[in-house]
Amino acid sequence: GAGVSQTPSNKVTEKGKYVELRCDPISGHTALYWYRQSLGQGPEFLIYFQGTGAADDSGLPNDRFFAVRPEGSVSTLKIQRTERGDSAVYLCASSLTPETPQYFGPGTRLTVL
Amino acid sequence: ELKVEQNPLFLSMQEGKNYTIYCNYSTTSDRLYWYRQDPGKSLESLFVLLSNGAVKQEGRLMASLDTKARLSTLHITAAVHDLSATYFCAVFIVGGGGADGLTFGKGTHLIIQP
Numbered sequence: 328g329a330g331v332s333q334t335p336s337n338k339v340t341e342k343g344k345y346v347e348l349r350c351d352p353i354s355g356h357t358a359l360y361w362y363r364q365s366l367g368q369g370p371e372f373l374i375y376f377q378g379t380g381a382a383d384d385s386g387l388p389n390d391r392f393f394a395v396r397p398e399g400s401v402s403t404l405k406i407q408r409t410e411r412g413d414s415a416v417y418l419c420a421s422s423l424t425p426e427t428p429q430y431f432g433p434g435t436r437l438t439v440l
Numbered sequence: 441e442l443k444v445e446q447n448p449l450f451l452s453m454q455e456g457k458n459y460t461i462y463c464n465y466s467t468t469s470d471r472l473y474w475y476r477q478d479p480g481k482s483l484e485s486l487f488v489l490l491s492n493g494a495v496k497q498e499g500r501l502m503a504s505l506d507t508k509a510r511l512s513t514l515h516i517t518a519a520v521h522d523l524s525a526t527y528f529c530a531v532f533i534v535g536g537g538g539a540d541g542l543t544f545g546k547g548t549h550l551i552i553q554p
Contacts, residue, residue, distance in 0.1 A: 367546075372542060374541075375541050425540065432482060
């Protein structure tokens with residue numbers, strides 16, 4: 328079956344702009360996670376959804392970052408007033424339940440100029 | 441705060457040799473994962489280890505978990521070039537304090553030379 332998909336694969340934006348990153352999880356997976364991976368580092372947790380609700384957003388770095396999952400499937404990560412330090416690969420993962428393995432998407436490479 | 445430490449962070453080895461990557465974590469965990477990442481690619485799940493003494497093997501890779509020592513190892517037997525990649529361990533705590541996502545180590549960048 329189809330895996331986790333993310334769009335766009337690459338996004339280049341200017342400092343101060345607003346961006347949206349989309350994640351389409353594996354069908355039927357109730358748990359959805361966003362991570363951020365900087366060059367040479369392991370992924371860092373941002374936010375976790377169980378169904379439609381954000382069950383844990385403790386990893387979001389500040390209030391410029393926000394994510395939604397209105398129908399319990401597709402999720403959008405939104406970043407306002409982007410800064411150069413936001414440049415990273417944003418990974419989405421989904422799992423059938425919080426206790427089962429997470430499957431990662433290909434990521435969106437965000438570059439803020 | 442859960443901390444996950446991998447060592448070594450960089451490893452260059454010759455084909456045919458054996459080596460072990462170590463993953464230490466700082467608090468009791470329900471499960472430990474090993475992932476592989478090729479350059480410019482996403483993460484591929486290798487192993488899920490759920491209990492003390494768990495051992496899993498796939499091809500030339502074998503992972504083990506010692507929950508008492510809070511240590512997992514990834515052992516490579518008779519390495520081949522195709523195993524060159526970055527390997528991450530990640531720890532998950534169900535219902536525990538702190539983040540509900542995976543906490544990753546920094547990764548071990550493995551280069552296997554002919």
